[in-house]
Amino acid sequence: MIISKKDIPGFLDKLISEYQVFAPVQEGSFTLFKPISSGTNADLTAANTKLPAKEIFFPQSEKLFSYNATEEGVKVEEVLDEQKKVIFGVRPCDARSLVLLDNVFDNDKFQDPYYLTKRANTIMIGIGCNTPLSTCFCTSVNGSPFDTKGLDLLLVDIGDAYVVEVVSDKGKSLAEQAGLAAATDADKAAAAKIKETATITCQVNTDGLKEKLDTNFYWPIWDRIHEKCLGCGACTYLCPTCHCFDIVDDAKDCNGCRVRNWDSCAFPIFTLHGSGHNPRTSNKERYRQRIMHKFKYFVDNFNEIACVGCGRCINNCPVNLDIRAVLEDVRGSEARLDS
Amino acid sequence: MKNPYLPLPMKLVKNFTETEDKLIHTFTLQFLSEEDEKSFPYMPGQFAELCVFGKGEAPFGMASSPTEPGFLKFSIAKVGVVSTALHMMEEGNMVGVRGPLGNYYPVDELKGKNVVIIGGGFAFTTLRSLATYMLQPEHRGDYGDITVIYGARNPGLLLYKEELAAWEQNPNINLVTTIDSAVDGWNGRVGFIPSVTEEVAPSSENTYAIVCGPPVMIKFTMPVLEKLGFPDERIIMSLENRMKCGIGMCGRCNVGGKYVCKDGPVFTKAQLNELPGEY
Ligand SMILES: Cc1cc2nc3c(=O)[nH]c(=O)nc-3n(C[C@H](O)[C@H](O)[C@H](O)COP(=O)(O)OP(=O)(O)OC[C@H]3O[C@@H](n4cnc5c(N)ncnc54)[C@H](O)[C@@H]3O)c2cc1C
Ligand code: SF4
Ligand code: SF4
Ligand code: FES
Numbered sequence: 001m002i003i004s005k006k007d008i009p010g011f012l013d014k015l016i017s018e019y020q021v022f023a024p025v026q027e028g029s030f031t032l033f034k035p036i037s038s039g040t041n042a043d044l045t046a047a048n049t050k051l052p053a054k055e056i057f058f059p060q061s062e063k064l065f066s067y068n069a070t071e072e073g074v075k076v077e078e079v080l081d082e083q084k085k086v087i088f089g090v091r092p093c094d095a096r097s098l099v100l101l102d103n104v105f106d107n108d109k110f111q112d113p114y115y116l117t118k119r120a121n122t123i124m125i126g127i128g129c130n131t132p133l134s135t136c137f138c139t140s141v142n143g144s145p146f147d148t149k150g151l152d153l154l155l156v157d158i159g160d161a162y163v164v165e166v167v168s169d170k171g172k173s174l175a176e177q178a179g180l181a182a183a184t185d186a187d188k189a190a191a192a193k194i195k196e197t198a199t200i201t202c203q204v205n206t207d208g209l210k211e212k213l214d215t216n217f218y219w220p221i222w223d224r225i226h227e228k229c230l231g232c233g234a235c236t237y238l239c240p241t242c243h244c245f246d247i248v249d250d251a252k253d254c255n256g257c258r259v260r261n262w263d264s265c266a267f268p269i270f271t272l273h274g275s276g277h278n279p280r281t282s283n284k285e286r287y288r289q290r291i292m293h294k295f296k297y298f299v300d301n302f303n304e305i306a307c308v309g310c311g312r313c314i315n316n317c318p319v320n321l322d323i324r325a326v327l328e329d330v331r332g333s334e335a336r337l338d339s
Numbered sequence: 340m341k342n343p344y345l346p347l348p349m350k351l352v353k354n355f356t357e358t359e360d361k362l363i364h365t366f367t368l369q370f371l372s373e374e375d376e377k378s379f380p381y382m383p384g385q386f387a388e389l390c391v392f393g394k395g396e397a398p399f400g401m402a403s404s405p406t407e408p409g410f411l412k413f414s415i416a417k418v419g420v421v422s423t424a425l426h427m428m429e430e431g432n433m434v435g436v437r438g439p440l441g442n443y444y445p446v447d448e449l450k451g452k453n454v455v456i457i458g459g460g461f462a463f464t465t466l467r468s469l470a471t472y473m474l475q476p477e478h479r480g481d482y483g484d485i486t487v488i489y490g491a492r493n494p495g496l497l498l499y500k501e502e503l504a505a506w507e508q509n510p511n512i513n514l515v516t517t518i519d520s521a522v523d524g525w526n527g528r529v530g531f532i533p534s535v536t537e538e539v540a541p542s543s544e545n546t547y548a549i550v551c552g553p554p555v556m557i558k559f560t561m562p563v564l565e566k567l568g569f570p571d572e573r574i575i576m577s578l579e580n581r582m583k584c585g586i587g588m589c590g591r592c593n594v595g596g597k598y599v600c601k602d603g604p605v606f607t608k609a610q611l612n613e614l615p616g617e618y
Contacts (some may be wrong), residue, residue: 104587105588112346256392279617
């Protein structure tokens with residue numbers, strides 16, 4: 001199927017009448033996913049948004065329930081967002097990050113109804129990346145600029161129009177409802193050509209990385225690799241696969257609500273015990289945790305690397321601690337430092 | 340889909356000052372209905388997220404045993420926001436309980452075995468649950484000898500004093516209490532838990548050791564158990580990493596790839612040997 005670029009606003013307007021539609025919009029110097037009220041608001045020129053699409057399913061701050069607690073009893077009211085949603089213009093790396101997060105929020109023992117309800121009620125329309133950024137390394141971590149994992153429809157930009165690839169049944173019925181025209185053979189060929197020529201220039205060699213992490217927890221590499229890190233947590237807050245959170249009460253008298261907020265393994269109090277003991281006393285342990293979690297523990301638990309190569313942590317770290325260089329360093333680490 | 344974040348309202352029926360320093364209180368919470376109680380089927384070693392509405396929630400191990408119906412008991416040290424708010428609560432107040440969470444002591448695997456329970460300080464809570472469970476007449480026959488070694492800095496810091504007195508008289512359990520240094524009127528032992536364990540622990544043959552306590556106590560008790568011939572598969576511990584969600588999602592309690600809240604808190608020493616020492 002195909003949709004001409006000039007028809008996109010109209011296509012979105014139709015969706016807006018039935019769904020809450022999110023698309024990248026310009027806000028100051030940032031591009032962010034926001035609910036749009038008009039199809040013309042979508043900004044499809046930007047590469048990756050500042051914050052990942054994860055935010056829609058797992059917001060920075062989310063009310064879980066409200067309560068009224070008195071001597072007589074407690075009334076608890078669950079706050080579930082069941083609105084049908086469409087995410088338009090999501091990049092393949094962000095879409096794939098949600099497939100990874102599904103493992104966490106729907107684990108072997110518990111289901112998170114807040115995240116999973118939104119996931120179930122959302123249609124994901126992605127746009128492939130014709131010109132990936134220099135910091136994108138999705139192909140090194142099992143992704144690609146036209147990867148369809150986590151998407152219902154994938155749009156391929158062929159100049160004046162997008163060739164629409166149907167990925168799922170949900171996507172198929174949405175495309176049919178919208179009455180999209182069939183793509184000609186020439187359009188399809190153009191899309192195939194684009195896919196071939198879009199290249200990720202940046203490669204990170206991950207051969208043997210997991211095996212190294214399986215054994216190097218106590219090696220000297222960790223004494224040095226974190227040294228630049230300020231522990232600011234920016235990398236974790238902007239990462240599409242980070243999922244740490246805190247749960248707090250926001251209350252006045254007996255009325256209040258329980259809220260969850262993003263948290264970060266980069267912060268010292270994250271693991272501080274009530275006794276004052278802290279299993280991760282310094283930045284060394286905390287930075288090691290970030291790398292171990294993404295490239296070893298997640299792989300052990302779910303058979304996938306918990307990094308989609310979006311490059312946000314590289315672009316936003318105030319001290320330019322580049323995860324690509326870190327991984328290379330870890331891969332080459334030795335049990336003893338050469339003296 | 341069951342929402343694991345929603346608390347079950349429970350009524351505080353007793354706020355009891357457990358230790359002489361007043362820093363540990365034992366809270367008895369009552370279920371509001373039989374249906375609520377059925378929705379909370381738990382085992383010794385499990386924990387719950389207890390909440391004070393308006394203050395927040397924190398994880399605490401159940402000190403009561405499932406063989407004691409109608410209520411839950413928690414013994415809680417005053418260290419921060421939630422625990423302090425709990426200490427100040429009055430009988431009749433409402434709290435929230437979310438759980439049961441985590442795994443439990445392997446009460447089935449322990450069947451036919453001798454069990455030595457070693458506890459230090461106020462980490463005795465879930466060990467009390469376990470001992471009470473095994474002492475229940477319908478369970479007692481499942482287990483061999485039960486020995487409890489329990490120590491605190493001084494007699495005033497021992498939890499469950501009335502119960503300890505009853506266990507002293509109970510032929511079904513061998514209780515050894517110890518304090519760090521001698522005081523008048525103390526008839527139990529004097530000495531640190533590792534050395535007392537070395538003296539009084541039963542043979543390691545067909546025996547499991549279950550150990551909870553502060554890190555230093557654990558550190559010095561482990562070599563003793565090893566010397567006594569306990570294999571790592573029969574040494575059981577319970578970890579207390581900082582937790583929030585209790586359901587393996589918030590990411591703060593992991594030791595290596597294991598989430599203490601969901602995959603623990605009960606681990607054998609053999610299992611912990613496979614993980615980095617981040618606890
Ligand atoms: C499985 C499990 C079972 C447990 N069982 C028991 C039990 O039976 N009994 C018991 O007493 N405890 C138990 N604990 C420990 C208990 O969970 C903690 O003591 C509890 O979380 C304290 O909660 P709080 O809100 O009172 O403390 P918090 O307010 O969270 O404070 C805890 C500590 O962190 C520090 N802190 C908190 N916030 C900050 C900040 N912003 N900046 C700097 N420092 C900060 C505080 O000074 C304090 O030292 C258990 C823990 C686990 C994981
Ligand atoms: S953004 Fe950079 S400085 Fe901040 S925590 Fe991450 S690695 Fe450290
Ligand atoms: S670790 Fe960095 S590159 Fe990888 S997904 Fe997270 S933010 Fe993107
Ligand atoms: S307490 Fe949240 S993951 Fe264990």
